Amino acid sequence: MPTPILMPALSPTMEEGTLAKWLVKPGDQIEAGQTLAEIETDKATMEVEAVDEGTIAKLLIPEGTEQVQVNAPIALLLVEGEDESALEGYEIDSATPADSAPAKGESTTQTVAPAAPTASSQMMDDPEIPPGMNMVETHLRDALRDAMAEEMRRDEAVFVMGEEVAQYQGAYKVTRGLLEEFGDRRVIDTPITEYGFAGIGTGAAFAGLRPVVEFMTWNFAMQAIDHIINSAAKTRYMSGGQMACPIVFRGPNGAASRVGAQHSQDYASWYAHVPGLTVIAPYSVADAKGLLKAAIRSPNPVVFLEHELLYGDVGEVPEGQDFVLPIGKAKTVRSGEDVTIASYSRGVQFALSAADILAEQDISAEVVDLRTLRPLDVETVVQSVKKTNRLVTVEEGWQHMGVGAELGWQVTQHGFDYLDAPPLRVTQEDVPLPYAANLEAMSLPNADKVVAAVKRVLYLD
């Protein structure tokens, strides 16, 4: 039996890719470790290297083929002792993996992203988007890029810096194309020195520039948290109002997929604790753009929390340069009667999916996307609870002293008489995030956990 060579995955979320180029042909003698082919996705290129030595018998997928499924056989290898006759009668069903390996995303233990919520018909119109606005379908990562590019065109003082933001086009491709348009004076690659460049950015902001500092992920900003809090957040106050610090610190926050404890943390409550900071954590594509533009124009230091698992989302964004959203306003993204689910960032996805599931069971959930965590739009949440009388909060961070703790307290303070049940929190379990697929899935919030919490506040369980 010839050995099939399979289409590899470049990342845990990759499902298909382009077979860009073959570097071997049938009949070639190959050694372990030899490069066989190049594959590509929109994010990356990878070389496929041989694991076994042998002779290439057949290329099953021609180069240039797009949308090749991960784990599909792409070539056949004859190993020592085999010849062409081994190919006889060998049938390939390219739809099924030739190996018992689970296809990406199909494993029972894989963390499967919930299906995108389908209730767009029930989604409420955004009151900040003027009616009749032309809408453009945009990837979230590009919406962020557009926000930066538009603000850079508008204001010469705006510049971007961080690790791999320029030549590499961003570790998550959020700064794609900026170097080309603005040059290396305004799109600056830094060494891996978060504490240093966060401080340099803050100093430049003191001097009147408007830096957008990208952290490759917020996990690495812990190296720099002293400047974010002690230097950026406090200087206006300590200077009696003389000094300004118009800076944006941005990057992906929260858990990605299987990247382990040191790379998977939600810092929302950490930064939202600090006076002097503005903290924004958008979910939708339009919000990502409108709020990043607002953040860049803000005279205050802004912590802008994105989410790696939302970068690929596609959504409608109002056309043109003038779409800027107000900071500090929550948005009711789905209206309902029985329960209020409040969340931010990726948690809104869980909330909306849960609302879909609940609707099938005749439970009507209202979903509030907080969007900004400092200042926190308590009013919108309290108004919603006055209608539904119940609150469930959702966050990827830990429960203890978290965003849900604050919301629960605020609602108790301002809407106590309206509550029919104690508010409940859906959060990450109180442990560092584990790597193992089953434990990671257990640890993180998801739609099912939100559904269960809603049933508890409704005393249905």
Added chain:
Amino acid sequence: MADDGSAGAKSNLTASGEELLNYYQDMLLIRRFEERAGQLYGMGHIGGFCHLYIGQEAVVVGMEAIKREGDQVITGYRDHGHMLACGMDPKGVMAELTGRRDGYSKGKGGSMHMFSAEEKFYGGHGIVGAQVPLGAGLALANKYRGDSHVSFTYFGDGASNQGQIFEAMNMAKLWKLPVVFVIENNQYAMGTAVQRAHAETHLYRRGASFGIPGFEVDGMDVVAVREAGREAAERARSGEGPTVLEMKTYRYRGHSMSDPAKYRTRDEVDQVKEQSDPIEKCKQRILEGGHADEAQLKAIDKKVKAVVKEAADFSLASPEPDPSELYTDVLAD
């Protein structure tokens, strides 16, 4: 102190046949293991980030040759090679990569976070540069106890810019801590070539302002690594404090599995593979010295392949961690 970096390690760059055969086998084990890990990743059995050590094998294998019982090792996230060189079981390492209960961290750590108290391997750290003060801390414990152990603290060229590296180096020299700072200069930090991120590209000079001797070493030559390591370890054990070793090496693969590969040319990679491969170089030494013939080397290849296959099979057969493990090990009981 040698500021040109070439002094020191006045090496007799020779090694016995037995030594060379051991190095060959150890380096090959790392390479075959990593190739298999790459394959398992591609099949979806390994998730998250997975940083392969292919191309850099001579560094850990050469350093391991001068390590003594009780010496410690600490490194970043590109750690599979260090663990195998330390003598950790390939089965347990691979099972951690697949996130299973027989992995070194019971599946809770993953590729970047593995440890072995028994082998004095202190991880496996995901925050670039964080392992460096930790490594100096291991050395502080050695000095405090008055034993003669040395901490081998590995980090990358990119990591060598982090501020905490300089803080750690200053204290290590001030307090004469028994630590060897091993900079694995594989020329790139993700997509950033050394000259784009370092105002001073001779990384062996990183400790110069603290008076720490530094040397540039051919990190593709296992014997050169061993000799430089020997001197540095002796310096540490005799109470003279730290040394910086800049290992000039190269990573063949992408930074992690997902890598745009646009920051260097294929020619550049191929040239290193063809002209400087550490395993090939060791093999030539063995053949030229008449220490073994092709058939004997093939037998080693076979043996290594079998070990790696066993590790891979084990790592897929091992069950996922028990759900109750989610809540254990957060605090001591």
